[in-house]
Amino acid sequence: MKELSNIADNLKLLGDKTRLAILTLLKEREWCVCEFVEIFDMSQPAISQHLRKLKAQGIVKEDKRGQWVYYSLHIEDKPYIQAVLDQMPDSKTILSQLNKSQINIVCE
Amino acid sequence: MKELSNIADNLKLLGDKTRLAILTLLKEREWCVCEFVEIFDMSQPAISQHLRKLKAQGIVKEDKRGQWVYYSLHIEDKPYIQAVLDQMPDSKTILSQLNKSQINIVCE
DNA sequence: ATAGTATATAAGCATATACTTATATTTGTG
DNA sequence: CACAAATATAAGTATATGCTTATATACTAT
Numbered sequence: 197m198k199e200l201s202n203i204a205d206n207l208k209l210l211g212d213k214t215r216l217a218i219l220t221l222l223k224e225r226e227w228c229v230c231e232f233v234e235i236f237d238m239s240q241p242a243i244s245q246h247l248r249k250l251k252a253q254g255i256v257k258e259d260k261r262g263q264w265v266y267y268s269l270h271i272e273d274k275p276y277i278q279a280v281l282d283q284m285p286d287s288k289t290i291l292s293q294l295n296k297s298q299i300n301i302v303c304e
Numbered sequence: 305m306k307e308l309s310n311i312a313d314n315l316k317l318l319g320d321k322t323r324l325a326i327l328t329l330l331k332e333r334e335w336c337v338c339e340f341v342e343i344f345d346m347s348q349p350a351i352s353q354h355l356r357k358l359k360a361q362g363i364v365k366e367d368k369r370g371q372w373v374y375y376s377l378h379i380e381d382k383p384y385i386q387a388v389l390d391q392m393p394d395s396k397t398i399l400s401q402l403n404k405s406q407i408n409i410v411c412e
Numbered sequence: 413a414t415a416g417t418a419t420a421t422a423a424g425c426a427t428a429t430a431c432t433t434a435t436a437t438t439t440g441t442g
Numbered sequence: 443c444a445c446a447a448a449t450a451t452a453a454g455t456a457t458a459t460g461c462t463t464a465t466a467t468a469c470t471a472t
Contacts, residue, residue, distance in 0.1 A: 336418085337418070337420095338417090338418065338419085341418095348418080348420090349420075349421080349422095351419095352419060352421085353420090355419095356421090368419095371417065371419085372419085373418080373419065373420095
């Protein structure tokens with residue numbers, strides 16, 4: 197049984213809009229860093245740091261292939277994360293919500 | 305459909321050991337503030353502030369009865385929180401983990 | 413009314429978090 | 443080798459967070 201504080205630390209990482217979107221997108225397929233950088237309105241180091249945190253807690257795993265690093269989910273042993281992601285909308289919905297917030301920023 | 309950022313804000317509140325324990329205990333029954341104050345090694349205002357955050361996001365509801373305020377879960381419309389709490393251990397396990405950490409503090 | 417108990421709020425503070433920019437590292441290509 | 447692209451790391455900073463102590467509020471009982 198995982199420790200309460202361990203579970204809380206995992207869930208804390210899900211409590212960020214960007215990371216929650218990343219994980220939800222990863223339900224569908226693996227993604228490389230540069231794809232995330234294009235999608236999110238944020239610098240490359242910011243994305244890299246989010247992925248590092250997720251990797252540090254074993255929530256994602258990386259696969260270096262040539263110049264690119266592909267990330268995928270690694271939550272087989274974390275049912276509480278699976279349970280959350282099962283409830284998340286599909287990638288298309290996530291992407292449209294990200295776009296909407298970008299438009300909001302432009303309009304302000 | 306709830307907004308991505310709304311879900312993330314909810315999950316952020318679950319990403320704290322104390323609040324996650326509170327919510328898990330609330331699966332079993334309603335609790336009053338003073339019970340939480342006894343269980344957790346923390347001041348009464350600290351507990352009160354955690355409950356206020358949970359109430360502000362509609363995750364718990366309160367019921368004032370005389371001198372006491374009883375809190376209970378209000379997550380019927382939040383399947384991703386239900387899904388997490390379904391995966392959490394029972395109250396006995398939570399309480400023993402809290403006690404363990406208190407003993408650790410004493411021993412240091 | 414006064415005192416005691418339960419809870420909430422306010423203010424302050426130390427630490428954590430999520431970015432930014434600058435720079436380093438790794439890999440592919442001419 | 444030199445350069446470009448993809449990614450990671452470092453350092454700095456503004457804001458958020460989770461506690462503390464002090465105080466206010468609400469209810470109970472004598």
